[in-house]
Amino acid sequence: MTLTLAIDSDPQAYSAFTERQNDVLESALRLLVKGGDKALTTAGIARAANCSKESLYRWFGDRDGLLAAVVSYQASKVRALGPGVMPETAAAFRAHLVRFANDLLNVLSGDMSLALNRLAIGQASRSDAHLGGLVLDRGRNMIGSRAGALLEAGRACGFIEYDDANDAFRTLYGLIIRDFHVRLLLGDTLDADEAAFDKQAQVAIDQFFKLYGLPAKGGV
Amino acid sequence: MTLTLAIDSDPQAYSAFTERQNDVLESALRLLVKGGDKALTTAGIARAANCSKESLYRWFGDRDGLLAAVVSYQASKVRALGPGVMPETAAAFRAHLVRFANDLLNVLSGDMSLALNRLAIGQASRSDAHLGGLVLDRGRNMIGSRAGALLEAGRACGFIEYDDANDAFRTLYGLIIRDFHVRLLLGDTLDADEAAFDKQAQVAIDQFFKLYGLPAKGGV
C-alpha cells in the first residue's frame, strides 16, 4: 500500500542510479508532492533539477521509465526499520505490533506515500499501467516481510493463533487502517481522534488480540 | 468511499438533468469505465453520446462541471437499497449486517465505483479538487445513513454495545474491506478466497460481533 518501507537486503537492487540521478529523482518526488501528477512534466522536472530533458531521456528512457524510477527510488530510500526481533514476552510482542501499527499509520499518511499512491491509482485504469503493480509489489514486500514475520513469531511463541497467515494479516491491516487510507487519498482531512496515531494503534492491536489472541498468554 | 449507494430523500437534488443530459452522462460513464480518465475527453464524450461539444459546454459549463455531473448522476442512479428495518431478533440483525457487508464489497469492486474513485483520487492532489470531496460526501452519506442507522438499531435492541458510533462503524468497515479497496484501485486482482464475498462478509461480521457483541444476545 506504500513504498516507503520496502525491505530488501540489497539496496542497489532498487536504486541502481548514480548520485546525480538520485538527486533528479528526489527533485521529481518533491515536485510530485507539491503539485500532484499534473505538475510532473518532463520540462518541469528538468527545470526543478537543473538538468536537461536530454539527460532525463538518456537516463530513464521514457517518461514512464522516469516515473518507475521515482517509485523505485522512494522504495529504496526508506528501507527496513530494523531487523525482526523475536519477542520473548507477551508484552514485548504486543509492543512490536503497536509499533508496527503506528509506523503503518505514519507511513500511509505521509506526503510522499499519498502522492505516489495517487499517481499510481490515477493511471491504474489504463492497460499499460505497470506503476500500480510496482507500488503493490513494494508495499506487499514491506507488509509480507515485516508483519508476516512478526505474526509468525508471535504464533510460534504461543501469543496468538490463526489458520491463514495472510488472512490474519489482512484483518490486522483492516483494524489499523479502516477507511483511513482511502479518505486521505480522496483529499479528506483527519479529525482529532484519528490524528492520534498512538491511541489508534493501541486500540487496533487490542482488537486484534481480542480476535486472535490466546487468553492464556496474550489475550484480553 | 463510493457513490453508488447514496441515500437521499429527493432524487432530483442530485440529478437535476434532463433525459437527454442523463443519456450523455451515462455515455461518459461508460467511456470512463472503458478507457480510464485519459479517455474522458470532451470530444470523446460528444462523439460517444452523439451530441456536440457546444451542447456539453452549454449544459455543464466546464469540463470539471461535466465530471461533477457524472459523479452526481452516478450517485443518483443507484440509490438506497431499501428502508431501514428494525431488526427484531439477533439473527435478523446479524443477517442485516452480513447483507450490508456483502453489498459494500460488491459496490466497491464494481467497475463504475473503481473508475470514479480512481478519477477522483487521481486529481485529489490539486487544490481545486472538489471531486474527491464530492465522492466522499456521497460515500459518507451512504455509509452514515445506512450502516449508522443499522448499528444504532442493533444497539437499541441490545445486540451490540459501543461508545462511539462513528468508531464502531469504522471498525466494521475495516473488518469488511481490509486492504481490498486500495488493492483494487491499484489494479490488483483478487484471489479466489477474496472473490467469495459471501464468505468474506460472514467472517467480517463474526469478527465484528466478537468485538462489539453482547454475549447474552448477539455475541459468539
Next chain:
DNA sequence: GTGGTACCGTACGGTACGGTTCGGCACTAA
C-alpha cells in the same frame, strides 16, 4: 412564411506536453 430556439457536426485557435535535435561549454585523454 418568419423568426426564434435548440441542437448537431465540424473546424479552428490557443495551449501544453512528450520527445528530439542542436549549439555550446567543461573536462579528459592522447
Next chain:
DNA sequence: TTAGTGCCGAACCGTACCGTACGGTACCAC
C-alpha cells in the same frame, strides 16, 4: 592542440486536448 564525451539550455516538432465559433437542420410559436 585535437578529438571525444557528457551535459546543459533552448529551440523545435508533432500531437492532443480544451474551449469557442460557425454553418446547417429540425422544431415550435405566431
